[in-house]
Amino acid sequence: MIKVALFGYGHLGKIHSKCLKQTSFSFIGYHDPHVAVQEDGDVISYEDGDRLMEECDACIIASTTSSHTELIKKAISKGKHFFVEKPMTSTAIEAMEIDQLLSDHPELISQVGFVERYNPAYTFIKPSIREPRFIEVHRLAGFSPRGNDVSVVLDLMIHDLDLVLSMVPSEVKEIKANGLMLVSDSLDICNARIEFENKSVANLTASRMSLKQMRKFRVFQKDAYLSLDLDEKKAQVVSLSDESEDNAMKVNFGGTDKYMSISNSKKMDGNAIVDELNDFYNAIKNGQQPMTNCRAALKTSIVADKIEKIALESSII
Numbered sequence: 001m002i003k004v005a006l007f008g009y010g011h012l013g014k015i016h017s018k019c020l021k022q023t024s025f026s027f028i029g030y031h032d033p034h035v036a037v038q039e040d041g042d043v044i045s046y047e048d049g050d051r052l053m054e055e056c057d058a059c060i061i062a063s064t065t066s067s068h069t070e071l072i073k074k075a076i077s078k079g080k081h082f083f084v085e086k087p088m089t090s091t092a093i094e095a096m097e098i099d100q101l102l103s104d105h106p107e108l109i110s111q112v113g114f115v116e117r118y119n120p121a122y123t124f125i126k127p128s129i130r131e132p133r134f135i136e137v138h139r140l141a142g143f144s145p146r147g148n149d150v151s152v153v154l155d156l157m158i159h160d161l162d163l164v165l166s167m168v169p170s171e172v173k174e175i176k177a178n179g180l181m182l183v184s185d186s187l188d189i190c191n192a193r194i195e196f197e198n199k200s201v202a203n204l205t206a207s208r209m210s211l212k213q214m215r216k217f218r219v220f221q222k223d224a225y226l227s228l229d230l231d232e233k234k235a236q237v238v239s240l241s242d243e244s245e246d247n248a249m250k251v252n253f254g255g256t257d258k259y260m261s262i263s264n265s266k267k268m269d270g271n272a273i274v275d276e277l278n279d280f281y282n283a284i285k286n287g288q289q290p291m292t293n294c295r296a297a298l299k300t301s302i303v304a305d306k307i308e309k310i311a312l313e314s315s316i317i
Helices: 011-020 049-055 067-078 090-103 120-128 151-166 272-285 295-312
Strands: 001-009 026-031 057-061 082-087 108-115 134-140 174-179 189-196 201-207 215-222 225-229 234-241 247-252 256-264
Touching: 001 011, 001 049, 011 272, 026 049, 049 067, 057 067, 057 174, 057 272, 067 082, 067 090, 082 272, 090 215, 090 295, 108 272, 108 295, 120 215, 120 225, 134 151, 151 189, 151 201, 151 215, 151 295, 189 295
Parallel strands: 001 026, 001 057, 057 082, 082 108, 134 201
Antiparallel strands: 134 215, 174 189, 189 201, 215 225, 225 234, 234 256, 247 256
16 A cells, blocks of 8 residues: 655645545545645545655645745655656756755655646557657647746646657757746746757747647658647547558659558547556556656756746847
């Protein structure tokens, strides 16, 4: 039995509370100094966060971003496995501190809440991703006070940065970015262009000032086009081949014949948060780090930090 505790009982914390009950964890309680004690079935609300940390084997950190670093350090010092919601920390420097602490505790399992890795549409399309050359991403959301303690880069774009960096097998060569502060004290809209050493390019746009919601990827690679709608949980793969395949359509390109095949996922079911929490549970049971562990997520934090700084230098305030 793995006893898990939840730190943070706001919007996201309540979602984690519901999802934890669908996992194999023994959910012993939650703590949030900013939320009045609330009934949550048989789950206990702890006024003393230190006591809760002592009594658990692992913890879920879903509190405000500014509190992440302190809670992570406390978990490491107490020898507790931990799952922390994105962004892992408020700054890249803090992320580097966590990385250094974890280097002395290889037995501890860590995971960052990059939930899009578990989106069923992404898992459908993932086997077809092979050295993409150009990636176009749009993540748009309406304004909400929740999450505004960090910029749109750390609040929204960081999900897409995680996916892009996992797709492209190359180091980042150059970053160009610009953005706007509209209603908060940090970037509310940002566009970033990432050029990689292998000449691949990714263009990402994130906004929390949109009238509609959108989470879409378009991926172009040799002989294939892939589209991904993370919001609708749908994906499509369009492949071109020199040889005829089952259900492939013959297409002529200026005298050259190609065979086009299309694979659609349709709308898929699944709870990505439950899936990532189950991954965390299994990682602890098996003693193996999950794919989005904190040390692996450090690269994403560093790239996000660079984008934010570059965009701020060119932003219109």
